[in-house]
Amino acid sequence: MTDQPNVGRVGIDDVVIRFPSKQAETTALDRTSLTLEPGTFTALIGPSGCGKSTLMNAIAGFVAPSEGRLSLDGAPITGPSNDVGVIFQQYALFPWFTALGNVRFGLKQMGLPKAEEIGRARAALEEVGLSAHADKFPQQLSGGMKQRVAIARTFVVGPKVLLMDEPFGALDAQTRVSMHSLLMGVWQKHRATVLFVTHDVDEALLLADDVRVMSQAPGRMIRHYALTQQRPRAFSRSGPELLEIREEILGLLRPEDDLIAT
Ligand SMILES: Nc1ncnc2c1ncn2[C@@H]1O[C@H](COP(=O)(O)OP(=O)(O)O)[C@@H](O)[C@H]1O
């Protein structure tokens, strides 16, 4: 068992995010308050356009809130920092670096001696099962492998918070399942506070301690489920509650389907 961390608490207090435009202002995120407790894994689910990525971008320090406060361990978030790692759906690896080079890039600003930088990068690649592919370039890697490099590159600097925006959305179902167990392993070892955006209710229920459901735009938090089922979870063996919650969330998200159809 890893020790529970006491850092990585994200405070989101009365945050509203608006994007002004010539015609009309968009409220991308309605008044939202929530705390991500240190070392927890929160899944965020909600209709397309409800403000999930906007909230992530705000926590990452890329977007300033129009109202309210965002903090990390009590200090206001004023811009991007190494304490907050980000993984997107598109792989965002540097095509001109090898897998090892991409992971080393994450370590660059730490100013380590070269041998230690390489050693740490290799260890991180080993943790995600890519030792044999360290010298390959992104275009030689499968989608799942590229996301494993991204995970290694992000965790290697020891972020307190990890934001993942539909990270496995572009992967096939089978690869996604193996990414789930890989991510759980890496997360349980490093214990960053994770906020994980997904369209996939099952993914949220299999991975997260907390599942937050957002309304249609402008997004608000409408439901919170605290899950205590042991990991690794599976619908076949994690008890009927998980299936009940699944039905409930699917019901909450269904009105969106009607809107798309019309
Ligand atoms: N940089 C931006 N400028 C203007 N509008 C934006 C910007 N980013 C997001 N939006 C708008 O904010 C709303 C929420 O977007 P987003 O956070 O991407 O939703 P989600 O990730 O839940 O699909 C959408 O209406 C989107 O068009």
Ligand SMILES: [Mg+2]
């Ligand atoms: Mg999004």
